[in-house]
Amino acid sequence: SIENAPALEELLPPKGGPNFKYSGADDQEKTEQEQALSAELSNKVKGRQTAREIILWIEETVYPTHGQEITLSVVIQTLLDIGSKSFTHLITVLERYGQVMAKLCSDQDKQVMLISEVGSYWKNNAQMTAITIDRMMGYRLISNLAIVRWVFSPENIEQFHISDRPWEVLRNAVSKTYNRITDLRKEISSLKKSVVSAEEAASNAKADLEAAESKLTLVEGEPVLGENPTKLKHLKSVAEKTKEETVSVHDSLEAKEALFARALDENEVLFLSLYKNFSNVLMERLPDASRDGTLQSLKSVNGDSMAADIEEPSTMEVDDENERPKKSQSNGGKTTNGYNVREKEQWCLSTLGYVKAFSRQYASEIWPHIEKLDAEVFTEDAHPLFRKAVYSGLRRLSNEL
Known part of the structure; x- marks a missing residue:
């Protein structure tokens, strides 16, 4: 136990609690002035001041004196700390003071700073980092591109092979974008059915009205064109109502289709950004020797080589009468053949694996944008291993690789 071997305590991962910059702890190198600002903001929130009142306080008192970086850090860290007690507290803070965050982080650069503050505050808790960023995206405080x-x-790139935190955050962002498009597709499909029903109802109502208006009836013994006035009035009302409903459903459909078109454009920009970043970081780290399109140069192998993770498994070869695979050993046997993948190579293998995984998971959304991706990302200048990982994920055949 830790009590019997206190030296082991150093090997334990940090506790999953928050890392509040303005807690006043000895290891927090923040000025008293910044801590005072944080305390003042906390009191304002506890006093239930509105988002508008806090925005005015920031614009008139904090920002002119301390500038963008300190203002953003103090405000975001303090609001995160107030919302750290539970998931309900977090949602309450985002709902009440999301306008404050949106005002401070109105462009993509500042949204990246906002996410960095979340990562700093929850640096010891990957789950809360992912949850908080996901909720912020849900409230449209940050974009998927940010x-x-x-x-x-840079700080996250170095963690690609040893931490799932950046991948979980990225996966949530892409999934949320994908889910929005999926929901819009369902809504459009439903609205199209509603349009058909509304048009049919309007057509029937119009036919009933025309039939009633053309019908001869006797009024006080005299033939009169049209049904009795009460019935005609009702039929006219129904016809007008169904016509209005048809127009309303058509307008809703057009609005959803416009949102869907915009969402597809945003999705294209997202995948372009994602794969450009993948391509750039892999190009910097993959060795030139691996441009032959194999993973052999990424491994330091004694004897047998590993099967490439980004390639599909091949059929085993049989070499003797007992049908033992060439690259196998008997049960209980030992082998001197092993492999030792260095850290840089492990980073490359891990990142290529994620490239393939993302490509496979979101293939249905990637394919509509494949021409643009081919023209701007999957070019001859891109590393062959990067393209191979993408094509493998997409189940795409290529004569080049």
């Missing part, structure tokens, strides 16, 4: 930029920031 998340991609943060994931591919």
Whole structure:
């Protein structure tokens, strides 16, 4: 136990609690002035001041004196700390003071700074980092492009092979974008059915009205064109109502189709950004020797080579009468054939694996944009191993690789 071997405590991972910059702890190198600002903001929130009142306080008091970086850090860290007690507290803070965050982080650069503050505050808790960023995206405080930029920031790139945190955040962002498009498709499909039903109802109502208006009836013994006035009035009302409903459903459909078209454009920009970043970071780290399109040069192998993770498994070869595979050993046997993948190579293998995984998971959304991706990302200048990982994920055949 730790009590019996206190030296082991150093090997334990850090506790999953928050890392509040303005807690006043000895190891937090923040000025008293910044801590005072944080305390003042906390009191304002506890006093239930509105988002508008806090925005005015920031614009008139904090920002002119301390500038963008300190203002953003103090405000975001303090609001995160207030919302750290539970998931409900987090949602409450985002709902009440999301406008404050949106005002401070109105462009993509500042949104990346916002995400960095979240990562700093929850640096010891990957789950809360992912949850908080996901909720912020849900409230449209940050964009998926800002998340991609943060994931591919230098500090995260170095963690690609040893931490799932950046990948979980990225996966959530792409999934949320994918789900929005899926929901819009369902809504459009439903609205199209509603349009057909509304048009049919309007057509029937119009036919009933025309039939009633052309019908001869006797009024006080005299023939009169049209049904009795009460019935005609009702039929006219029904016809007008169904016509209005048809127009309303058509307008809703047009609005959803416009949103869907915009979402597809945003999706294209997202995948372009994602794969450009993948291509760039892999180009910097993959060795030139591996441009032959194999993973052999990424491994330091004694004897047998490993099967490439980004390639599909091949059929085993049989070499003797007992049908033992060439590259196998008997049960209980030992082998001197092993492999030792160095850290840089492990980073490359891990990242290529994620390239393939993302490509396979979101293939249905990637294919509509493949021409643009081919023209701008999957070019001859891209590393062959990067393209191979993408094509493998997409189940795409290529004569080049």
